Amino acid sequence: MADDSSRKRKVRGRKIRSDRSRKESRHAKKKLARKSSNGTSSASARSGDGPLSAPEAVAPDPFVETDAVASLRSRITGWLEAEKPVHLIGPTGCGKTALALSAAAERGRPVVWINGDESVDTAALVGANAGGERYKETDQFVGGVSKKTEVVRERWVDNPLSVAVREGATLVYNEFSRSDPSAHNVLLSVFEEGVLERPGKRGEDRTIDVHPEFRAIFTSNDVEYAGVHRQQDALLDRFVGVHIDYYDEETEREIVKSHVDLSDEDVAAIVAKTRALRDELDLVVGTRAAITAAKGLAVFDGQRNGDGDGDPGEFDDELLTDVFMDVLAPKIAGEGPEDVSQLRTQIAESV
Template sequence: MADDASRKRKVRGKKIRASREQKEGRRAKKELARSAASVGELNGDSPLADPETVVPEPFVETDAVRTLQERITGWLEADQPIHLIGPTGCGKTALALSAAAERGRPVVWLNGDEAVDTAALVGSHAGGERYEEHDQYVGGVDKKTQIVRERWVDNPLSVAVQEGATLVYNEFSRSDPAAHNVLLSVFEEGVLERPGKRGEDRTIDVHPEFRAILTSNDAEYAGVHEQQDALLDRFVGVHVDYYDAETEREIVAAHVDLSADDIATVVETTRALRDEFEIVVGTRAAITAAKGLAVFDGQGEPREAGGFDDETLTNVFTDVLAPKIAGDGEGNIDELRTQIVETI
C-alpha cells in the first residue's frame, strides 16, 4: 500500500479543492472554450483544438494513472502511434485526451462509427464555386465566361497530419477497416494520400510532430471490427483495465460530493458486482451510482456518512445496470436485482 502522501487525490497535477465553486468555475471556462470550437467547426474552420480545452474535467491523477500516462507519453516521444485497448468505462478516452494535452500541441478529435469512411478521414469535395468573368473586347460586346471551381474540405486526419497535431481517434475499432487503408502510408511512409483530390497536392507530407492515440473496446464487444494486421503491426498496444480500488475512489470523489465512507461503499459494491456479473460494470457505473445515491438517499437532506441501506443500494445499482440487459425481458431484470441483492 502506498503511504498517505502518495494517495492524495490530484486533478491535472493539483490537489482537489473542496470548493465546489472552483470546480464549477473551471468547468464553465472549458464549456465556453468547447462552445467556441463548435462554432468554428460550423463556420468551416479548422477542427484543431487547444490542448488545454480537451483535458477531461475533472481528471484524477494517482500513481496508477500516472504510470499509464508515462507509458503513453514515452511511446509518443518515440514517434509511435498508440492503441489503447480495454473494457468500456475504464477511462481510456480520458487517458488519451490527457496524454494528448500534455504534448502541448493542437489536438484533433475523431469518433469512430460505421459511417466513417475514407472521405470522413481525409476530406472531400464540398460542391463547386461558380462565377462569371466578363471581357469587353469591342465596345458594346460583352463576353461572359462561366467558371466552376471545385471546393475541397479537409477532414480530421488531413488537418492533423498537416498541422502536426495529436489525433485522438476514439472508438477506432467501430469504423470499417476499409476506411483505414489511408493510415498505412501515414505511419509507414510519412505520406497521406487524399483520394478524389486532383493536382500536385493530392498527397501530403506528414508533419514531424504528428502523433496518433487510438482507443478501442476489447474484441468481444458488439460493433467492434477486426482491423487489418498490416495496420495493427504499426501500432503500440497498451491495455487499459479498471483501476485499483484506491484510484476508483479518487475518481468517484472527483465527480460526486459524497463523504469518503459513502464513496468507499459505492466503489466496494461496484467492484463486487464486477466480479460477479458477466455484464460490464465499469468505473463510469460507480460514478453514476454515486450521483444517484446523492439524490435519492435522504432526498438531498443532510445525512450521516455511511447511511446507505441495502434497499437503496439495490435500487440504485439496478437502475444503473438495467440498460445493459434492456430487451432481454422483465424476468432478467428480476434476476439482475436478485443478483445485486445477493452480492450486497
C-alpha cells in the same frame, strides 16, 4: 495514493458539484464530442488548404492523477515520443478516453478528435469535394464587346486526418475499431511513408506530407475489438498496444470523488460495491458505473434523509439496490423480464 486527511469530510446527500468554470469546461467537452460524432474533429472540417486555427489541447476535466494514472500516461507519451502510434485497449468505462485526451493534451500540440462508427469512411477521415462554387466573370477588354464566362470551381473540405497530419496535431481516434477497416487504408502510408493520400482530390496537392509532430492515439473496447471489425494486421502491426484494466480501488475512489461531492466514506462504499458487482456479475461494470451510481445516490439519499444527515458510508440497502439496478439495467435492455429480475436479485444479494 494515500487519502488526503486534510480534506473536509462532506455530508452525504449534498448536491453534485456545480462550480461554474467546471461546468463551462464540461460544456466545451460536450460540444467537442457532439462535433466528433459525425466524424468531424475538434479542429473541425474546413475548406481549402489554409492554416488551421488550432484549438487548445483539451485536457479532460476533472482529471485525477494517481501513481497508476501517471504511470500509464507516461507510457503513452513515451511511445508517442518514440514516434509510435498508440492503441489503448480496455473494457468499457475504464478510463481509456480520459487517459488518451490527457496524454494528447500533455504534448501541447493541437488535438484532433474522431469517433469511430459504421458511417466513418475514407472521405470522413480525409476530406471530400463539397460541391462546386459557381461564379461569373465578365470580360470587357474590347470596347463594345462583352464576354461572360461561368466558372465552376470545386470546393474541397478537409476532414480530421488531413488536418491532423498537416498541422502536426495529436489525433485521438476513439473506438476506432467500430469503423470499417477499409476506411483505414489511408493510414498505412501515413505511418509507413509519411504521406497522406487524399482520394478524390485532384492535382498536385492530392498528397500531404505528414508533419513531423503528427502523432496518433487509438482507443478500442477489448470486447468489440475482437468482434466484427477486426482491423488489418498490416495496420495493427504499426501500432504499439497498451492494455488497460480498471484502476486500483484507491484510484477509482479518487476518480469518483472528483466527479461527485460526497463524503470519503460514501465514495469508498460506492466504489467497494461497484468492484464487488464487477466481480460477481456477468456484465461490464466500469468506473463510469461507479460515478453514475454516486451521482444518483447524492440526489436520492439526500431526498430520503432530508437534511442529508445519514451515517457516512452507509446507504439504505433498498436504495443501493435500486440505484445500481438503474445504472446497470441499460446493459440488459432488450432482455426478457426474467433477466431483469435475475439482475435485481443478484444486485440485492450483493448489497
